[in-house]
Amino acid sequence: STMVFFKVLRASVQTGLRFQGTSARAATSTLKTAQGGFRFELTDQQKEFQEVARKFAREEIIPAAPSYDKSGEYPVALIKRAWELGLINSHIPESCGGMGLGIFDACLITEELAYGCTGVQTAIEANSLGQMPVIIAGNDMQKKKYLGRMTEEPLMCAYCVTEPGAGSDVAGIKTRAEKKGDEYVVNGQKMWITNGGKANWYFLLARTDPDPKCPASKAFTGFIVDADTPGVQMGRKEMNMGQRCSDTRGITFEDVRIPKENVLIGEGAGFKIAMGAFDKTRPPVAAGATGLAQRALDEATKYSLERKTFGRLISDHQAVAFLLAEMAIKVELARLAYQRAAWEVDEGRRNTYYASIAKAFAGDIANQVASDAVQVFGGNGYNSEYPVEKLMRDAKIYQIYEGTAQIQRLIISREHLVKFKN
């Protein structure tokens, strides 16, 4: 009700000379474009989706984010609200009660939510990551059972692959799954599992072939594990640099028994499934980093139009104006990069090259732009009363999770060289 009041008040207050804020994002002109060819226009539905996500982020996430950051408390209320609005679980197919949205639409929503708080957005995004193996590799029974329940109540899930001793080197994971009759018995340790303590079920990657000579493409199996299965032990909630309200934990598997019905595709198919998920989840992660960067740019710009030094607004000083320009360059390009990566996979093409580029670039620039935003704020920027120091702390993880900045470069160089040689 305060928001509506605000709307009405803003509209009727006389404040003298005012400048129109126009940006490509504000325009809603429906351009008639020619068939085919390159296009940068969203459909009406995409604009409407983006509006809902934006409104939710600005009106509900932003006011609550600072206190969730301080307390580290899991943002249950916000997640529930986002679920009610249909902003979560967008990838779930219609047959399981979802909306079956493409990656592009998911990215639009993700960028808006991340603008509000990437901690909240990561908790939500982890659902997509956990679900993706089931969406791409699950059989009808598995999909109905594990995806269906996500649309019936606001449940979380998690992607359980990383271990204390193996992050980038997925083939180096040691969690073992031994076939015993109609079950697999799992033993091992996972680490840095987002939503680890809140998940209703996990996608788990474990080694089923003990032979060290067995290639990665055959040695691992993907499982769906109910979180309340006996033997699943959750570690403590980890205190991280940023995205602090997101729940990250170690998980120990001690003689956990998984029915063979919960194997995705079959024994030995796990590695490909785990990696295949990334082509669809990296663009949204890049979108999240872009949302953070846009927020940093907006906060810095707003501040620069208020703060004065040496008799002028700091935005009038070229040093600051040039900083803002470079931040803007990076944000625009990061957006284009994730949009291309998302569009490619929605068109049915393999998008690994574009997805890695988007993730690498967006992760890097999010850090640069957040740091520059603190710089624009000067001393105030370093202080927790101002919104930008949180952005800097939140940004760092974008260069680490979903494939480190270095792994992305490995992927990009490999893809690039293959393309070139052909």
Place this chain on the structure above:
Amino acid sequence: MSARVLVGVKRVIDYAVKIRVKPDNTGVVTDGVKHSMNPFCEIAVEEAVKLKEKKLIKEVVAVSCGPQQAQETIRTALAMGADRGIHVEVSGKDYDNLGPLQVSKILAALAKKEETSLIILGKQAIDDDCNQTGQMTAALLDWPQGTFASEVVLEGDKVKVIREIDGGLETVRLKMPAVITADLRLNTPRYATLPNIMKAKKKKIDVVKPGELGVDLTSHLEVLRVDEPPQRQAGMKVETVEELISRLKEAGRM
């Protein structure tokens, strides 16, 4: 109950946009500017949808007058829960001159055509702040009106409206069919959820021309000039009450 509610929704410049006057002072810049549903119209839609959810009325019809883009606003109403929409196509000069009188004539014609029991409108639009359409519509139809509603209660064939007035709250009881205009505190409009946005695409929007309704859009008003409000002057700080009084006297204000 077979009651049908007509809700008027106006497409206006978004409340958060900084308005700029056109260089020729004929109006404000609207090209490329973000538009959305008038906030009071959102409240009107919400109230209608709530009545439908309580099963007190049968159908909510959202109406908007304007060019093609008015359909975006109708779609928002559909995503909030309205059942179908009517787009009254008005464009060009006719749209520029479209004011409360013309819209009231249109709404009155539609209300008769659609066998409406209740018309719910926003109390005013945030662009022209006229606060006239509801009242004029009621007058043209010779229906009772409950304006500035902060509470609406259906009671059989009557509707109780609690109105926010300068002196406080006034309760009126109107025999339906009636016109109600929504004020700020009537309710908190819901978000359109993503699934509802998708469902809204399947809902119907009929397009009609004012001529088909027998409405004459001629305006008897001519906008001569639009200007920015005067620049706010800097104030002056005073130390004591005596100084305040002497300054006020100097400025001829006392």
